[in-house]
Amino acid sequence: MSRASRSWQASDDLPQSVGGPSTLSMPDDWTLSTAWKRAQSENDRGGAINDAERVVYLSDGDSTHRVLWALQGRTLVADCDCAGYQYHGGWCAHVASLWWQWVRGQIVVAHLDTGREYPSPPAWLRLDDEPTAFNQLTPAELDAYLTCDLGSLGVREYARLSGRSPGTIGNLLRSARDEMEGRR
Template structure:
């Protein structure tokens, strides 16, 4: 599997960088942004592995949203004013979350290149996106899939067409590099 690369769009310089991590809002079912996200359809689509255009059916604007996995977390940032006002959960970001949990979109992991049709079991919304930067993409993929996910070492080895010993070595290296980090 080849590693994915991301280069920011020219028209939105600096969009990917250090967006704040998300945490689930306490009033997500009652807020206007979440109600709108569940009620309206999105006529947008993917721009690249990390960005999507969101165009909700009740509005006349489109918004460019960073929406990707990095490390063990989801990075999200929208260019609308509501994104800052609602602590990261504007209607556009909430719409992408709603689509993702319902299996309507696939989210790419920027470090490993793997795509996820639903939120993985290891996902932490409030984790530091740079916490696993010391790992290679293969080490991170093995750690997320085997130690934090639901794969066994042999099962993951078959899934990735690698030897079980290779996966074991990747896990050992990842565990050593992240000791105390998980």
């Protein structure tokens, strides 16, 4: 299911709104850190606030945390309101818990630019990529470019899945490639 008709807006109904997105990189010691151990052993009793934000409430914790957790461009953007997020370079227990849930198919992550939802990390995902690198593309061009050129689907397969004609997908890809190469 696509949410392309919606655009993400920060929620006004919860305090401590999360700021601008930052990108993540996998830590070298991710399996050994306390944050990752908590993420893998505790249950998250929180849930989605909107397409891009979630409340994370770990079972052994005593407070909720608001986390930005969404795809933008070719990367994952995340931000948490806890001190551990700053201390651990982005991988606090709350962010790690969302990653753990996502790779196990327990949550769906929305793409802020295309509106598409991903039940698991897509093949084209790069954690340390620039979130605004594809801003010049339309949502349809970006979706086709990520899915066909950077992902694992061919034009015809993607056309069948998206309900578009192969010619339309080809035109979107040509336009996206031209834009990425600065020819438009």
